[in-house]
Amino acid sequence: MRGQVETEQKAAERLYAIAERWYGQLSEGQIPSIALPTRTKQNIEYDEGSGVWKYGDRESVRSAQTAKGAVHLLKMAYVVGFLKQQLAENRSSTLREMYYISEGWKQAKFAAQDESNRLVEDLEILTDIQREVYHLRPEEDGASLFGPIRVREQTRRGMREIHCQDDVGETGYQIPNNVDALEFVDHDANFVIALETGGMYARLIENGFDEEYGAALVHLKGQPARSTRRLLKRIHEEFKLPVIVFTDGDPWSYRIYASVAYGSIKAAHMSELLATPQAQFVGVQPSDIRDYDLPADHLSDQDVAALKAELTDPRFASDYWREQIGLQLEMGLKAEQQAFASQGLDFVTREYLPARLSEMGVL
Amino acid sequence: MRGQVETEQKAAERLYAIAERWYGQLSEGQIPSIALPTRTKQNIEYDEGSGVWKYGDRESVRSAQTAKGAVHLLKMAYVVGFLKQQLAENRSSTLREMYYISEGWKQAKFAAQDESNRLVEDLEILTDIQREVYHLRPEEDGASLFGPIRVREQTRRGMREIHCQDDVGETGYQIPNNVDALEFVDHDANFVIALETGGMYARLIENGFDEEYGAALVHLKGQPARSTRRLLKRIHEEFKLPVIVFTDGDPWSYRIYASVAYGSIKAAHMSELLATPQAQFVGVQPSDIRDYDLPADHLSDQDVAALKAELTDPRFASDYWREQIGLQLEMGLKAEQQAFASQGLDFVTREYLPARLSEMGVL
Numbered sequence: 078m079r080g081q082v083e084t085e086q087k088a089a090e091r092l093y094a095i096a097e098r099w100y101g102q103l104s105e106g107q108i109p110s111i112a113l114p115t116r117t118k119q120n121i122e123y124d125e126g127s128g129v130w131k132y133g134d135r136e137s138v139r140s141a142q143t144a145k146g147a148v149h150l151l152k153m154a155y156v157v158g159f160l161k162q163q164l165a166e167n168r169s170s171t172l173r174e175m176y177y178i179s180e181g182w183k184q185a186k187f188a189a190q191d192e193s194n195r196l197v198e199d200l201e202i203l204t205d206i207q208r209e210v211y212h213l214r215p216e217e218d219g220a221s222l223f224g225p226i227r228v229r230e231q232t233r234r235g236m237r238e239i240h241c242q243d244d245v246g247e248t249g250y251q252i253p254n255n256v257d258a259l260e261f262v263d264h265d266a267n268f269v270i271a272l273e274t275g276g277m278y279a280r281l282i283e284n285g286f287d288e289e290y291g292a293a294l295v296h297l298k299g300q301p302a303r304s305t306r307r308l309l310k311r312i313h314e315e316f317k318l319p320v321i322v323f324t325d326g327d328p329w330s331y332r333i334y335a336s337v338a339y340g341s342i343k344a345a346h347m348s349e350l351l352a353t354p355q356a357q358f359v360g361v362q363p364s365d366i367r368d369y370d371l372p373a374d375h376l377s378d379q380d381v382a383a384l385k386a387e388l389t390d391p392r393f394a395s396d397y398w399r400e401q402i403g404l405q406l407e408m409g410l411k412a413e414q415q416a417f418a419s420q421g422l423d424f425v426t427r428e429y430l431p432a433r434l435s436e437m438g439v440l
Numbered sequence: 441m442r443g444q445v446e447t448e449q450k451a452a453e454r455l456y457a458i459a460e461r462w463y464g465q466l467s468e469g470q471i472p473s474i475a476l477p478t479r480t481k482q483n484i485e486y487d488e489g490s491g492v493w494k495y496g497d498r499e500s501v502r503s504a505q506t507a508k509g510a511v512h513l514l515k516m517a518y519v520v521g522f523l524k525q526q527l528a529e530n531r532s533s534t535l536r537e538m539y540y541i542s543e544g545w546k547q548a549k550f551a552a553q554d555e556s557n558r559l560v561e562d563l564e565i566l567t568d569i570q571r572e573v574y575h576l577r578p579e580e581d582g583a584s585l586f587g588p589i590r591v592r593e594q595t596r597r598g599m600r601e602i603h604c605q606d607d608v609g610e611t612g613y614q615i616p617n618n619v620d621a622l623e624f625v626d627h628d629a630n631f632v633i634a635l636e637t638g639g640m641y642a643r644l645i646e647n648g649f650d651e652e653y654g655a656a657l658v659h660l661k662g663q664p665a666r667s668t669r670r671l672l673k674r675i676h677e678e679f680k681l682p683v684i685v686f687t688d689g690d691p692w693s694y695r696i697y698a699s700v701a702y703g704s705i706k707a708a709h710m711s712e713l714l715a716t717p718q719a720q721f722v723g724v725q726p727s728d729i730r731d732y733d734l735p736a737d738h739l740s741d742q743d744v745a746a747l748k749a750e751l752t753d754p755r756f757a758s759d760y761w762r763e764q765i766g767l768q769l770e771m772g773l774k775a776e777q778q779a780f781a782s783q784g785l786d787f788v789t790r791e792y793l794p795a796r797l798s799e800m801g802v803l
Contacts, residue, residue, distance in 0.1 A: 169646055171639035174781035180735045181782060216638050219611060232610040233646060239609060246602060247595040247621075248582060251611040254642075258610075275579050276534035279617075283532055283596060372543045415536045419543035422533055 081231070081258065084210055089164050091204035092157050099150070109150055110140035113199055114346075121342050123391050128354030130340045130392075132202075152185045156196055160211045169212030172197065202346045209255040209304075220305040223249035223282055224293030225265035226312070231258045238262065241293070247282065249296070256307040261315050267291035268439050269312055270359070270430075273299065273324040273333060277414045277425070284426040290440065293318070300333055303344060306351040309337060313353045319439050320353050323430075326361030326371075327411035328383035331393070331402075334358045339392045359433050363405035366412045369429070372419050373410035380411060444594070444621065447573055452527050454567035455520050462513070472513055473503035476562055477709075484705055486754050491717030493703045493755075495565075515548045519559055523574045532575030535560065565709045572618040572667075583668040586612030586645055587656030588628035589675070594621045601625065604656070610645065612659070619670040624678050630654035631802050632675055633722070633793075636662065636687040636696055640777045640788070647789040653803065656681070663696055666707060669714040672700060676716045682802050683716050686793075689724030689734075690774035691746035691765075694756070697721045702755045722796050726768035729775045732792070735782050736773035743774060 099109040114120060114132035122133040141147040159178065163169065170178070175197075176190040187193040197208050222228075227240045230253060241250040253259065270292050272278045278296040281287065287294055293312065297305060313320045322337055324330035338356040340348030366373050376384070384402050387393045393402065405411070417425040434440040462472040477483060477495035485496040504510040522541065526532065533541070538560075539553040550556040560571050585591075590603045593616060604613040616622065633655050635641045641659040644650065650657055656675065660668060676683045685700050687693035701719040703711030729736050739747070747765050750756045756765065768774070780788040797803040 168785060169642075170781070170785055171642065171778065173639050173776075173778045174643070174785065177735055177776075177779050177781040178785075214642065221614065230609045233648075234605065234610075237607070237609055239607075242597065244600070244602075244607065246593045246600055246614060247597075247616050248614040251584065251609060251614050253610045276536050279532075279534065279577065280537070285596075372540055413536075415534065416540050418533065418537035418540040422531060422537065422541075 084206070084257070085164055088204065088206045088210045089161060091206060092161050092164075092200075095157055095200075095203060096154065099154075108140055108142050110138055110142075110146075111150070111153070111199075111203065112136045112138045113202055116198075116345075118342060121345055123339075124348075127349055128339070129348035129352040130342070130345050131348055132345050148184060152179075152182070152187065152192075153196060153200070155179065155182045155185045156193070156200065160200070160213070163212045167212075169214060171214050171216055172208075173216060175213065198344075198346070207257075207347060207350065209257060212255075214254040215302065219252035219254055219302060220298050220308070221249040221251050221278070221296045222293065222308070223278070223296075224269075224287045225291060226293050226316075227262040227264065229260040229262050231260075242287065249278075249282070249294070252304055252308050254304050256304050256311060259308075259311075261312060264293070264316050264318070265291060266293040266316070266318055268319040268321055268434075269293045269295060269309065270321045270323055271295040271297050271301075271305075271309060271337060271356075272414070273297050273330055274414060277323065280415075280418075280422070281426060284423060286426045286430070289426075290431075290434075297322075297324075297333060297337075301337060303347070303351060306337055306353075309356070310351060310353045313355065320356040321359050321434070321437075321439060322356055323359045323414060324361065325411070325413045326363060326366055326405075327376075328380055328387055328402075330361075331358075331387060331398075332383075335390075335392045357437055357439070359430070359437065361412050361414050361416070363401045363408065363410075365429075366410050367404070367408065369417070369420070371412040371416040373408075373412040373416070376405070376409050376411055381406065447569070447620070448527055451567065451569045451573045452524060454569060455524050455527075455563075458520055458563075458566060459517065462517075471503055471505050473501055473505075473509075474513070474516070474562075474566065475499045475501045476565055479561075479708075481705060484708055486702075487711075490712055491702070492711035492715040493705070493708050494711055495708050511547060515542075515545070515550065515555075516559060516563070518542065518545045518548045519556070519563065523563070523576070526575045530575075532577060534577050534579055535571075536579060538576065561706075561709070570620075570710060570713065572620060575618075577617040578665065582615035582617055582665060583661050583671070584612040584614050584641070584659040585656065585671070586641070586659075587632075587650045588654060589656050589679075590625040590627065592623040592625050594623075605650065612641075612645070612657070615667055615671050617667050619667050619674060622671075622674075624675060627656070627679050627681070628654060629656040629679070629681055631682040631684055631797075632656045632658060632672065633684045633686055634658040634660050634664075634668075634672060634700060634719075635777070636660050636693055637777060640686065643778075643781075643785070644789060647786060649789045649793070652789075653794075653797075660685075660687075660696060660700075664700060666710070666714060669700055669716075672719065673714060673716045676718065683719040684722050684797070684800075684802060685719055686722045686777060687724065688774070688776045689726060689729055689768075690739075691743055691750055693724075694721075694750060694761075694765075695746075698753075698755045720800055720802070722793070722800065724775050724777055724779070726764045726771065726773075728792075729773050730767070730771065732780070732783070734775040734779040736771075736775040736779070739768070739772050739774055744769065 115135040120133040120135040340352035478498040483498040703715035
């Protein structure tokens with residue numbers, strides 16, 4: 078794909094620009110350095126325009142003035158060289174492999190993978206290019222997609238065109254790590270529904286929810302990987318489809334919704350690529366636990382603390398969330414999405430989802 | 441598939457047989473009961489003939505003589521009824537959904553999912569039928585397969601024929617939960633290599649190891665799910681292909697190999713269906729850490745204890761394992777499979793695996 082070639086060209090140029098900057102500093106008799114936004118919770122700002130979280134104006138400078146700073150820049154230079162080579166040779170590697178490769182970099186060897194992961198994130202910020210473009214992939218799995226969507230995937234073995242209902246097994250199409258190697262060809266869907274658990278994903282497939290309602294089902298596998306969030310964002314933008322998120326009814330699951338909709342602190346520099354602010358939360362709502370008398374567990378102390386933290390989190394600063402979280406703290410209960418099975422295996426697809434989606438204006 | 445229909449028929453009959461037995465006991469004025477092998481470590485025996493682990497002769501009896509026993513049989517009766525209905529209606533559910541469904545069973549409601557899972561295992565033993573045949577699935581993911589193998593999957597949306605290199609994206613074919621809904625059509629493979637980590641799976645795909653050596657790659661995703669072990673067993677038997685296991689070099693990973701090759705205590709009643717005693721361990725061997733000077737971590741106290749436990753585990757009672765585990769305890773080191781990346785991204789496929797597989801007689 079031409080777009081990919083151009084993006085990689087740009088990526089290589091921006092990597093060179095980092096080295097050029099150091100070269101320039103040195104020729105002018107300056108000490109080499111880099112400046113990066115401070116990556117802490119205090120420097121995360123909600124961007125009203127795009128509805129996502131981004132880094133603020135605070136900056137940290139790393140300079141070769143100290144031995145520690147010099148070693149840091151040396152490590153960055155090695156990584157820049159490694160990524161440049163990966164791009165030139167069309168190779169790829171996991172973040173873990175890159176950490177092991179640094180074994181051969183002597184003084185620039187990383188002490189732990191946290192450090193090399195973080196340096197890659199720094200390079201993403203400096204170059205404004207995602208690590209996927211540099212052919213770096215995490216260990217984590219991509220999620221799965223089942224529904225009336227046709228994709229074209231550029232693989233190392235050639236182009237594959239796959240219809241995510243007709244050409245796949247019962248577990249669906251497994252999303253590759255670099256979603257930007259995908260082309261979304263066409264679709265016959267009315268909306269996308271992203272599901273926290275594999276049990277609910279399989280339930281909706283078995284009950285034919287995708288066919289009956291024209292739903293594209295995405296299995297989030299818990300806290301979604303970057304590739305999964307990127308996929309949701311691209312489907313939403315390119316096919317103009319509503320994105321619905323269906324999770325368990327507890328504070329950790331609301332964070333899953335928030336990371337789909339608003340982005341995470343860790344990847345705030347990628348929020349515009351990863352977050353879908355228009356994504357809507359369908360449930361499990363605390364009011365559902367009450368209204369449908371769902372089997373529930375008592376909130377633990379950690380649950381209560383997490384709910385209280387959400388009450389002061391600007392991502393949840395709406396009447397809706399204040400009311401729901403308030404209700405949950407009052408009831409002291411949480412429920413899983415599979416708890417709807419207590420009313421029969423069809424209840425969730427015949428009763429609950431149609432009712433909620435109508436209420437939300439999706440159906 | 442006819443085979444599947446017959447198996448389900450048999451499953452239904454064996455469920456009835458449990459109820460019939462109770463009916464017979466009651467009509468003869470006896471107190472209803474069931475007898476099951478005791479499911480503890482003390483009652484696990486190595487079966488020399490099949491090379492797998494099975495339950496021994498010790499039995500426990502559950503009888504309605506006590507209130508507790510009566511409630512247990514009541515729960516079993518409800519589950520038998522639920523599974524019979526699932527088979528009749530061609531429905532399926534997760535183990536978690538079944539636990540929630542028991543909410544409606546009043547006195548027979550399960551206290552926790554552990555209890556319902558265990559009861560399903562008991563039914564597997566009583567009927568000698570796997571839970572997959574009853575359309576019960578776990579939450580866990582199936583693993584992935586990439587290689588020159590063509591499968592036919594019976595899905596709810598019809599039959600799908602999929603070549604696991606040509607018809608799939610770069611992440612491969614995702615194995616369904618019930619591997620017995622698969623038909624292994626044909627292949628062009630020389631052996632199967634099962635890989636612990638996603639990083640190594642992707643590495644072998646990227647390096648074209650499957651094409652160069654006719655290897656079918658299976659991603660185990662850590663401790664393999666039952667479906668993954670069943671897949672390896674079936675490919676081994678039906679295609680007569682050697683099965684190779686490639687994991688990290690630590691005691692927990694050796695257990696992954698052991699569960700593929702010899703079965704696990706938890707599923708000892710299914711060992712003959714799940715275990716592949718001919719499966720061979722390729723590495724990471726403790727001697728590889730030494731010979732290839734791999735980046736390594738120090739063994740933790742738990743690692744040392746686990747290695748020592750393996751020295752007394754009959755599954756590891758061979759000269760090979762005694763020597764390797766002894767060496768590892770002496771060195772005090774462990775290494776990950778991705779540690780080979782320290783010698784370059786191609787080292788594992790160009791040097792290490794060809795050398796080891798020749799040594800083992802696979803190449």
